[in-house]
Amino acid sequence: MALVDLPPELLLRVAAFLTTSELGHFRLASKHIEAVLCESFAREFFTKKQFMLEQPSLQALLDISNHPTLASRLSEVVISTHVLPPDPEIVTSTGKAMYEAGYVSHDVLMATGQALHMLSTAFSKLPNLRTVGLRDYNGLGRYRDGQSATWKSWGWSFGWDGLPTYDPNDRIGQRALMIMPPEPVLPLLFYALGQAKVLPESIHVFLRKRAKLTQQSFNILDGYLGDKIGPVLCNTKDLMLAIGSERTGYSSLLTALPTKPGVSTNAPLSRLLQCTPKLETLRLNFEQGQPAYSGFLDWLGSPIPNTQILSSGPVAGPVSLPRLTALELGMVTVSSAALFNVLTKFNLESFSLWKVQLHASSASEPEDFCYFKPVGAGEEDTPGLMSEAKHHAGPGTIMGDWLQELSKRTYIPPAEDDSDSDGRLWDVDGGLGDSDDDNNGDEDDDHDDDDEDNEADV
Structure with a gap:
């Protein structure tokens, strides 16, 4: 019996044992095999994909959005903070490949607004986009290519995979990509979604390296930017953020946070949450060793007054979040009273604590040791x-x-x-973190359960 005469279930079984490269060759064997494998192939490789803010990578996203079949399959787009190494003299393999293809560098892509345009155009053509994410690592779970294989951003090997020494399975010899700060990327994603008039239900930010989101990442609600981003936030049901202290050169987020319940604040994060009335799940991973973040939880748990006081300034009063049913907090020091106020304020069905340190009392109350x-x-x-x-x-x-x-x-x-x-x-x-991780402050300590991804370079 010829291979093409095998029943569909046997062809799918054969394909399950192939590497990604072998699967590509197998799909090219005949139109019949391609038709049989099309559904499983699209589900495995095009339900969720990760891209870099580089022109070759974003061009792949555009090509997928223009595909008559694959565009409807892609429901989750993840943007990585990885970028290709700079090649100012166009002498390395990456620089030469980009020069010959007519691609611009990452800096030009961002400065000219081309990245925004490519993202918004692609988002507008993905009818089933449900989740947009941001991350600074490659996810595990690519078992087709071995237990240690990861799901990298599309285009990570651009200009390098054509070299005679290239080996996709050589983890030690692989070129290390650079990582850009994540703080400008989240506003870019929100703005691109607003430009495209696309309203995903989920925004997921998983950051395992030292750099986290800062005040600048949430200061997006004023002026022309706010007009575009407002509808996106208003439709968000699932929001997961990794928040850190300010980088050098920016004013401190901590000084903008309230220090006791009921105090209005102009903290950008507080104002952002005011714009999410449909929010059902909220996950906040803070930066370990920053006790001042407990002031934010004081604000989050502050009661809603009977009469709302209107303010002409950019301030945020108590937030109601009427649909919030799941709350997840990570790496924050907070008083038990403040946490109690948060948990009893909302109609929660579940809550999760990850490396949270609870104190018996707040700094303003008498110590009651136990x-x-x-x-x-x-x-x-x-x-x-x-x-x-x-x-x-x-x-x-x-x-x-x-x-x-x-x-x-x-x-x-x-x-x-x-x-x-x-x-x-x-x-x-507690909660959804890795059960065997007992380190404090390591790069991979962030509270996320997103290691099994469904995107790849094919």
Whole structure:
């Protein structure tokens, strides 16, 4: 029996054992094989794709958006902060290839607005676009090409894959791409969506490196920019952000955050959340070691007044978020009272804490220390008391069980006890993070569950 005469299910089974390169050759064997594999091929490689802000990569996005079949398949577009190495003298393989193809450099692409135009044009032609993302790493899960293979941005090997020494499976010898700061990329994506009049439901920002979003990333609501971006925010249902302190040269975001409940603020992030009335899921990963972010949570949990006070300035009063049902917080220090206000303010169905440090009281309230008995200690036992309790919760962990067990181990000294303590209640690792990650401050500590991606270079 000839290969083309095999039943469709056997052809699909054969294709499952091929590498990406072998699959490409297999699809070219005959029109019949191509027709059989078309559906599974499009689902695996064109449901979700990652691109760089480089002309060769964005041109691929444009080509997909113009394809009569693949355009409707692409539902998630991820933009990477990776960029090709600079080649000012056009002497390397990348520079020569870009020169011969007539492509401009990354700097020219951004400065001239060509990146914005290419993104908005492509977005306008993707009828089923549901999610737009930003990331600074390559996702795992490309098992077709081996356990260590990753899903790279389209075009990562541009100008390099034609060299005789090129080996796509050589992870050590692969050229390292540069990483641009993420703070200008999010406004670019919002603006491109606004220009295209496309309203995705989800905005996902997963950043594992040191650079995170800053105040400049959210300062997008005024003037002509705000007119375009407002409708995009208004339709957003799922918002995930990675927020850090300001880079050198920018004013500090921390000074713009409120320090106690009920205080209006002109913090751009607070104003941005005011524009998301349909928000259902909110994930905020902060930068570890920045306790001032607890002021933002004070604002988030502040109650809504009976009568809304209108303000002529760019201030943000308490936010209601009437549809919010899921809240996820990562790497922030906050008082238990502030967290309680946040969790009880919204009609939440679920919440997740990832490397969150809870304090027994806020800085403005009297310290009310508590301690924790070792596991297995009796009700009257007090030796070996600890000032903190840690729990690393992985997928499938029931936090309620641990909290109930912790309540039985909690010990509050009598009022006359003047024992020294730092007032800490507990450190909580929970939610959707990696269950085997026990490092604080490492590059890959961000709270995300997005390692199994569906995009590739084909």
